[in-house]
Amino acid sequence: MTMAVSQTLAQASDLAFEAALAGYVAALVCYGIEFALGRRIVPTEAEAASVSARSKAGGVAVLTREGGGYGVVPAAPAKAPWSERWGRAAVVVTVIGVLANLASVVLRGFAVQRLPLGNMYEFSSFLCAAAVVVWLVVLRKIGNRSLGLFVMLPVVLLTFVAGSVLYVPAGEVKAALNSYWKWIHVTTIATSSSVLLVSGAASLMYVLRHRYERRAAEAPVASSRPGEQVAAAGDRSMLAKLPSLAVLDRVAYRTAIIAFPIFTFAIISGAMWAEAAWGRPWNWDPKEIGAFVSWVCYACYLHARATAGWRGVRAAWISVIGFATIIFNLFFVNMVVSGLHSYAGL
Amino acid sequence: MASTTSDVDPGRLGGGPSLPQRPGPVRSVLAFLRNLWRRLTSMRTALVLLFLLALASLPGALLPQRSLNRVETAQFILDNPTWGPWLDRLGFFAVFASPWYAAVYLLLFISLIGCLLPRTWDFVGQLRAVPVATPRNLSRLPLHHSSTVDGGPDEVAQRVYTALTGSSGRRWRAVQRTEADGAQTISAERGYLRELGNLVFHISLLGVLLSVAGGKLFGYEGSVIVANGDGFCSVNSTSYNDFRPGLTIDGTELNPFCLNLKGFDTDYTADGLPIEFRAHIEYQHGADAGGDTWNDTTLRVNEPLRVGGERIYLLGHGFAPHFEVTFPGGQVRQYSQPFIPDSSDPNFLSEGTIKITDPPGVTGDEIRKQQLAITGLFAPTAVVHGSLMQSSFPRADDPGVAIDVYRGDLGMEGGKPQSVFSVDQAQIDKGALVKQTRANLMAGESVTLDDGTKITFTGYSEWVSLQTSYDPAQLWLLISAVLLLLGLTVSLSIKRRRVWFRMRPADGASGSRTVVEVGGLARTDQAGYGEEFTELAALAATPVAGTQKGR
Numbered sequence: 001m002t003m004a005v006s007q008t009l010a011q012a013s014d015l016a017f018e019a020a021l022a023g024y025v026a027a028l029v030c031y032g033i034e035f036a037l038g039r040r041i042v043p044t045e046a047e048a049a050s051v052s053a054r055s056k057a058g059g060v061a062v063l064t065r066e067g068g069g070y071g072v073v074p075a076a077p078a079k080a081p082w083s084e085r086w087g088r089a090a091v092v093v094t095v096i097g098v099l100a101n102l103a104s105v106v107l108r109g110f111a112v113q114r115l116p117l118g119n120m121y122e123f124s125s126f127l128c129a130a131a132v133v134v135w136l137v138v139l140r141k142i143g144n145r146s147l148g149l150f151v152m153l154p155v156v157l158l159t160f161v162a163g164s165v166l167y168v169p170a171g172e173v174k175a176a177l178n179s180y181w182k183w184i185h186v187t188t189i190a191t192s193s194s195v196l197l198v199s200g201a202a203s204l205m206y207v208l209r210h211r212y213e214r215r216a217a218e219a220p221v222a223s224s225r226p227g228e229q230v231a232a233a234g235d236r237s238m239l240a241k242l243p244s245l246a247v248l249d250r251v252a253y254r255t256a257i258i259a260f261p262i263f264t265f266a267i268i269s270g271a272m273w274a275e276a277a278w279g280r281p282w283n284w285d286p287k288e289i290g291a292f293v294s295w296v297c298y299a300c301y302l303h304a305r306a307t308a309g310w311r312g313v314r315a316a317w318i319s320v321i322g323f324a325t326i327i328f329n330l331f332f333v334n335m336v337v338s339g340l341h342s343y344a345g346l
Numbered sequence: 347m348a349s350t351t352s353d354v355d356p357g358r359l360g361g362g363p364s365l366p367q368r369p370g371p372v373r374s375v376l377a378f379l380r381n382l383w384r385r386l387t388s389m390r391t392a393l394v395l396l397f398l399l400a401l402a403s404l405p406g407a408l409l410p411q412r413s414l415n416r417v418e419t420a421q422f423i424l425d426n427p428t429w430g431p432w433l434d435r436l437g438f439f440a441v442f443a444s445p446w447y448a449a450v451y452l453l454l455f456i457s458l459i460g461c462l463l464p465r466t467w468d469f470v471g472q473l474r475a476v477p478v479a480t481p482r483n484l485s486r487l488p489l490h491h492s493s494t495v496d497g498g499p500d501e502v503a504q505r506v507y508t509a510l511t512g513s514s515g516r517r518w519r520a521v522q523r524t525e526a527d528g529a530q531t532i533s534a535e536r537g538y539l540r541e542l543g544n545l546v547f548h549i550s551l552l553g554v555l556l557s558v559a560g561g562k563l564f565g566y567e568g569s570v571i572v573a574n575g576d577g578f579c580s581v582n583s584t585s586y587n588d589f590r591p592g593l594t595i596d597g598t599e600l601n602p603f604c605l606n607l608k609g610f611d612t613d614y615t616a617d618g619l620p621i622e623f624r625a626h627i628e629y630q631h632g633a634d635a636g637g638d639t640w641n642d643t644t645l646r647v648n649e650p651l652r653v654g655g656e657r658i659y660l661l662g663h664g665f666a667p668h669f670e671v672t673f674p675g676g677q678v679r680q681y682s683q684p685f686i687p688d689s690s691d692p693n694f695l696s697e698g699t700i701k702i703t704d705p706p707g708v709t710g711d712e713i714r715k716q717q718l719a720i721t722g723l724f725a726p727t728a729v730v731h732g733s734l735m736q737s738s739f740p741r742a743d744d745p746g747v748a749i750d751v752y753r754g755d756l757g758m759e760g761g762k763p764q765s766v767f768s769v770d771q772a773q774i775d776k777g778a779l780v781k782q783t784r785a786n787l788m789a790g791e792s793v794t795l796d797d798g799t800k801i802t803f804t805g806y807s808e809w810v811s812l813q814t815s816y817d818p819a820q821l822w823l824l825i826s827a828v829l830l831l832l833g834l835t836v837s838l839s840i841k842r843r844r845v846w847f848r849m850r851p852a853d854g855a856s857g858s859r860t861v862v863e864v865g866g867l868a869r870t871d872q873a874g875y876g877e878e879f880t881e882l883a884a885l886a887a888t889p890v891a892g893t894q895k896g897r
Contacts, residue, residue, distance in 0.1 A: 271827070296403075300393055307389040307393065
């Protein structure tokens with residue numbers, strides 16, 4: 001029983017994907033401009049502890065609570081500064097992009113009459129859509145848009161690679177993948193990987209921010225009056241605009257603890273599928289090993305966060321390594337190493 | 347290394363510096379072991395071992411592994427003559443069976459057990475203990491709140507206690523105490539399930555390890571090729587082409603079952619992509635085996651047959667070309683052998699050999715000069731480019747063979763094993779086996795050798811490869827995995843929280859107003875406690891005056 005592939009729906013899906021790519025690129029540019037232009041810096045904990053801070057422009061210093069960290073803003077201007085406008089535009093374009101991406105996934109599913117996760121192109125497309133959805137949820141919680149730059153960068157890369165190198169026309173999927181298990185195993189792997197993408201981005205930002213704070217602690221910015229620290233956007237490095245360490249750690253941790261049980265479930269369901277298809281739940285196939293290595297890395301991360309002396313930047317590094325293994329597993333293992341999983345349609 | 351306990355002479359306590367006495371040898375050894383154990387079961391060691399486990403698994407993914415692909419491994423060693431054999435000696439081509447990998451995970455599990463036992467004991471103690479006494483200075487806690495409310499201290503305390511421990515929503519474990527100066531305090535704690543989930547998760551890891559070990563000990567796997575129309579019975583290890591027993595299995599006491607292959611069909615798209623394979627079989631097992639009752643079923647790629655404790659899988663399929671050979675003496679014989687499909691060709695171009703070790707009409711030493719081998723390729727839908735035969739579709743719409751015919755000594759008398767699918771190259775090199783002709787034949791065509799032997803390609807039949815798997819520990823593996831997931835989810839989602847209330851009569855009021863101080867401490871992660879804390883602080887009823895300090 002062969003199923004016809006609807007060409008109109010497939011073309012619509014491809015168009016939507018290209019729109020999504022355009023949206024993501026535009027969003028990346030907007031986040032970047034906002035980051036470069038923005039003057040809302042987030043002081044380090046040492047600075048936040050000092051009572052007063054004033055901006056170089058001479059505006060009134062306002063200690064606002066911004067998602068758990070403190071932000072110092074210049075005197076409130078009559079209308080929103082340019083950076084704010086670029087930031088809002090970035091969010092709008094992100095939403096448009098993710099809606100287009102989701103549309104492309106759904107249309108592709110209808111075009112091929114099956115779950116649209118049968119090859120690397122479809123998988124990457126789904127991963128990007130899910131990661132951006134997670135990012136939008138995180139944005140709602142923390143309010144600081146600079147994480148968007150770090151999330152959109154891998155998303156744009158992934159979307160571009162998916163559309164150019166990995167693209168295969170809408171078609172059938174091999175017999176071995178024709179099972180209800182793919183709804184359970186492949187979707188959960190994709191979902192947990194996308195949440196971990198956001199976690200990895202947050203951890204990377206944590207590492208950068210930590211480096212900045214350490215340097216700021218060693219050489220504090222010169223102040224005109226003794227006992228006060230000048231919080232001037234122009235004097236600081238870009239990294240001063242990143243959210244505080246506490247916020248970044250919380251984002252990275254919370255996303256990791258949501259993704260980790262889903263990831264564990266995905267591995268277990270993969271083993272159950274392997275038992276039904278290949279005879280054995282665990283075959284030490286390269287992709288299984290890759291998933292195992294990622295799992296151990298994140299277990300390491302959770303352990304590190306519970307161990308004195310390992311909580312801060314060391315745990316963040318482990319999280320970054322864990323995310324690197326996920327990307328490695330997704331691409332390198334599929335494309336270079338051959339194993340039982342090597343029918344990803346590449 | 348931490349210092350060992352030293353015996354200080356009590357008489358010297360008030361005096362000058364005392365010389366610590368050197369502990370005896372037994373004590374040193376015991377102290378060393380104890381410290382080693384503490385090191386091994388510490389979190390830091392667990393981190394290092396986890397990292398090592400991940401690192402040690404990487405070669406298993408990057409280098410070819412013998413258990414997955416023997417041919418590729420051998421090829422890799424050939425391609426890398428300098429460090430290939432060294433890697434092999436160090437076990438890098440069988441990483442997960444190597445001693446150094448086993449060392450890492452065994453150490454990890456010893457560390458885990460060593461940490462679990464005291465922690466389980468502690469947990470039991472925690473379950474039976476009451477929440478700790480209220481700290482003296484609640485304003486030092488990360489979350490604190492102070493207000494004045496209506497009602498006497500006892501009344502307020504009762505109100506808070508009922509709200510905390512009541513069945514409607516909040517389920518804190520609370521205890522009410524009265525302090526020396528008459529203040530009422532309530533200590534409450536919740537989130538014990540978190541530690542339970544944590545322990546269940548880690549114990550399930552042990553369960554997983556034990557189940558895997560059980561499978562390796564008591565399970566077996568066997569693969570067999572069954573031609574369409576044929577069958578096989580699983581009785582002992584010789585029933586299979588390839589038998590992989592567990593460590594305690596000798597292959598003699600297998601659960602018996604029999605199986606006949608009645609038909610095999612495939613569905614392909616127009617592009618040759620396989621959609622479904624179906625093997626129609628009838629089987630009987632256990633007490634029925636060998637009898638007359640058969641059960642019908644269909645095997646598909648993701649649907650094995652589960653019978654008794656065994657599972658029978660449809661792994662793959664292929665073709666077996668049929669040849670009819672007319673010998674010079676007039677005798678006609680039919681030959682057929684399964685040909686192996688090339689795994690890199692989606693169109694099932696297969697290769698194999700038909701070895702005719704007993705040509706009719708030949709006796710004695712002459713046999714070793716007259717043995718025939720028909721070796722080459724089978725294409726289900728043959729296309730010939732120049733003189734090269736390839737297959738353009740995986741279904742046998744237009745089968746063809748491209749064969750070389752050899753005559754001579756096949757080399758099977760010597761006892762040296764050779765592949766079923768190819769002739770022994772050494773015999774060809776020696777000149778003992780000589781190529782007679784090469785031909786591309788479609789169905790019905792034939793080729794004649796110089797002595798009159800006529801070889802006709804008459805047709806084909808299909809075969810399936812089946813795998814029998816038996817693993818009595820598999821159910822335990824599943825149970826361990828499910829418990830692991832449950833424990834993990836519980837341990838990550840439940841938050842361990844503590845809250846204390848202190849109620850004092852408000853100064854100046856005659857027992858009708860109370861100053862309520864609330865303090866909160868999150869034992870795991872501060873995140874999110876703020877909102878819940880505000881709700882808890884409001885339990886003491888609406889405050890009268892706006893004397894609220896703190897977060």
